[in-house]
Amino acid sequence: MSESHIPRKRFGQHFLHETAIIERMVAAIAPRPGEALVEIGPGLGALTAPLLERCRVLHVVELDRDVIPPLVERCQGLGELRVHQADALRFDFATLAPEGGQLRVVGNLPYNISTPLIFHLLKSAPRIRDMHFLLQKEVVDRLAAAPNTRDYGRLSVMTQYHCRAEALFRVGPGAFRPPPKVDSAYVRLTPWETLPHPAADEALFASLVNQAFTQRRKTLRNAVRGMADADTIEAAGLDPAARPETLSVAQFVALANRIHALRSELA
The missing domain is CATH 3.40.50.150 (Vaccinia Virus protein VP39)
Incomplete structure (x- = not known):
């Protein structure tokens, strides 16, 4: 060497x-x-x-x-x-x-x-x-x-x-x-050969995760404000009062997919 x-x-x-x-x-x-x-x-x-x-x-x-x-x-x-x-x-x-x-x-x-x-x-x-x-x-x-x-x-x-x-x-x-x-x-x-929890819109999923962890000590409701309200969070099976750091990958995907579905309905 x-x-x-x-x-x-x-x-x-x-x-x-x-x-x-x-x-x-x-x-x-x-x-x-x-x-x-x-x-x-x-x-x-x-x-x-x-x-x-x-x-x-x-x-x-x-x-x-x-x-x-x-x-x-x-x-x-x-x-x-x-x-x-x-x-x-x-x-x-x-x-x-x-x-x-x-x-x-x-x-x-x-x-x-x-x-x-x-x-x-x-x-x-x-x-x-x-x-x-x-x-x-x-x-x-x-x-x-x-x-x-x-x-x-x-x-x-x-x-x-x-x-x-x-x-x-x-x-x-x-x-x-x-x-x-x-x-x-x-x-x-x-x-993964097959994604275990596929996001319907990966760019939306990435944006959601990024915003959530920018304010990781806040409640989920406040951390993702502007992307999802409390009703949307609950519709994804999540607690709006939870902190982002407690959510699994599957739960983040579930929320991203719920946001995507709502946006698709409005389009």
């Missing part, structure tokens, strides 16, 4: 180096030849090299052009590395999925873009088989949180609408160079 590259703060770079953690991550992914696999933010290739050895063809999306030459050099002879020098927040991941098949996504994600990047990837969820990410532990806690808990919020609801979220294991700061100031955790997100 090139030790001469100085991790860049503006890219949120913390390079993984602990072999035991890398082996656990690869084992959780269990890559096989012939699978369409993309790694986001490969950096200097600590995870890239063992993945490429196993899957033989690997796409990587990397913003920092300075790490690409040492990355390519490290992966020489291990397989076919397809480098996309691009901003992952703007990259169309669905284009990497094979026709009639699905993409697998992995990465040690920069903390400063992890949440918007997950929302970006959820747009392509039907084309994705699974995602394995090393993230700030606080973010993983939010992804996998249950209703009526401190960590439950917009990220929890929107992720769990599209995916099954499983926190796999914790990773300490010492596994990285430079060490971050927080703990990390490894998470698996598996998009």
Whole structure:
């Protein structure tokens, strides 16, 4: 590995180096030849090299052009590395999925873009088989949180609408160079083959969830004012006095679908 590259703060770079953690991550992914696999933010290739050895063809999306030459050099002879020098927040991941098949996504994600990047990837969820990410532990806690808990919020609801979220294991700061100031955790997100609670209008559902958690300490009646009144909330089988953080994904969908039905009747 090139030790001469100085991790860049503006890219949120913390390079993984602990072999035991890398082996656990690869084992959780269990890559096989012939699978369409993309790694986001490969950096200097600590995870890239063992993945490429196993899957033989690997796409990587990397913003920092300075790490690409040492990355390519490290992966020489291990397989076919397809480098996309691009901003992952703007990259169309669905284009990497094979026709009639699905993409697998992995990465040690920069903390400063992890949440918007997950929302970006959820747009392509039907084309994705699974995602394995090393993230700030606080973010993983939010992804996998249950209703009526401190960590439950917009990220929890929107992720769990599209995916099954499983926190796999914790990773300490010492596994990285430079060490971050927080703990990390490894998470698996598996998009549902069939949505368990489909929204009639996903944009309306997303807007409802966003507004509800903007004012999460208010009652549901007040938090979604302008989108649904007390009668509409009750017609969806919910208590207008409940707090948004107590609602399950299914309950948010039920309310969104009730709003959609009322708007359709008025149209």
